[in-house]
Amino acid sequence: MSRTPTREEAWKLLKEYVPSDALRRHALSVEAVMRHMARKHGQDEEMWGIIGLVHDLDYEQFPEEHCVKVVEILNQHEWPEDYIRAVVSHGWGLCADVEPLTELEKTLYTIDELTGLVTASALVRPSRSILDLPVKSVLKKWKDKAFAAGVNRIVIEKGATMLGVELNALILDTIEGMKPVAEAIGLKGVPAPE
Numbered sequence: 001m002s003r004t005p006t007r008e009e010a011w012k013l014l015k016e017y018v019p020s021d022a023l024r025r026h027a028l029s030v031e032a033v034m035r036h037m038a039r040k041h042g043q044d045e046e047m048w049g050i051i052g053l054v055h056d057l058d059y060e061q062f063p064e065e066h067c068v069k070v071v072e073i074l075n076q077h078e079w080p081e082d083y084i085r086a087v088v089s090h091g092w093g094l095c096a097d098v099e100p101l102t103e104l105e106k107t108l109y110t111i112d113e114l115t116g117l118v119t120a121s122a123l124v125r126p127s128r129s130i131l132d133l134p135v136k137s138v139l140k141k142w143k144d145k146a147f148a149a150g151v152n153r154i155v156i157e158k159g160a161t162m163l164g165v166e167l168n169a170l171i172l173d174t175i176e177g178m179k180p181v182a183e184a185i186g187l188k189g190v191p192a193p194e
Helices: 007-017 021-040 045-054 069-076 081-089 103-123 135-143 153-163 167-181
Strands: none
Touching: 007 021, 007 045, 021 045, 021 103, 021 167, 045 081, 045 103, 069 081, 081 103, 103 135, 103 153, 103 167, 135 167, 153 167
């Protein structure tokens, strides 16, 4: 019998399966943006955030089974089917064949990669901060394919199309979503004076 997981349970699982600080910071970034997007669209912020937090639960320990092993892990902890499906859907076309259909799934699919580009863009600024990162800075880095080459720009474009959102707006939402957790994700930096 599945029940609604709490944020505390999600964080405990993350700590158990994700030893890497870098991947934990990524999980916190995705969680924060998912919460921001849920609030913006009048959705369930807790659900969106928790799914964002655990989306890469199996990535570090089971890279060959990413989006497969997580099903087993979450089922063992009696997570609801819609949570599990949403987590798996972020790997659509890469390591999973579950297409993102709901607003939540499409958002996770899109911003998972985008948080990586935004993070990298913030880290190369003199301030090393997300707090003063303009959208135009990220767009400039977007065009430079050698910059953050691991970020799958095709996934972001596909996701933006699925969501019916312009890339600029998506980048802005991602930056805004990450700002409240700037310190936790190592992007508080030293913002330039206003």
